[in-house]
Amino acid sequence: MSPAAGTAEPRIERSSSGKAHGPGRGLSIMARTTFRVLPSGKDWILMWDGSDRHSCRFFTKRPAIVGGRQVAKANRPSRLVIYNQNGRVALESRYGDEPDPAEA
Numbered sequence: 763m764s765p766a767a768g769t770a771e772p773r774i775e776r777s778s779s780g781k782a783h784g785p786g787r788g789l790s791i792m793a794r795t796t797f798r799v800l801p802s803g804k805d806w807i808l809m810w811d812g813s814d815r816h817s818c819r820f821f822t823k824r825p826a827i828v829g830g831r832q833v834a835k836a837n838r839p840s841r842l843v844i845y846n847q848n849g850r851v852a853l854e855s856r857y858g859d860e861p862d863p864a865e866a
Contacts, residue, residue: 799830799844
């Protein structure tokens with residue numbers, strides 16, 4: 763089971779005064795990149811949305827997760843989605859300064 767390709771989630775930047783800034787009505791939209799750790803046969807792969815190829819292949823899940831976290835943290839704002847062997851989402855983490863939508 764492979765995940766559906768999604769689009770990047772927009773983000774509004776705010777200055778230290780709390781006011782939104784950027785082009786058009788004071789808003790600046792930044793895309794959140796989604797990285798995914800997926801099973802691939804006996805191996806695990808790290809992919810990101812918008813790419814049709816995997817970026818890394820790992821023999822086991824644990825190093826794939828560690829690599830995924832490193833890449834997601836280095837490319838903030840981002841999201842890391844980790845899947846189980848059966849294709850279901852096991853964990854989702856967000857990196858960056860945008861609050862979680864559940865908290866808003």
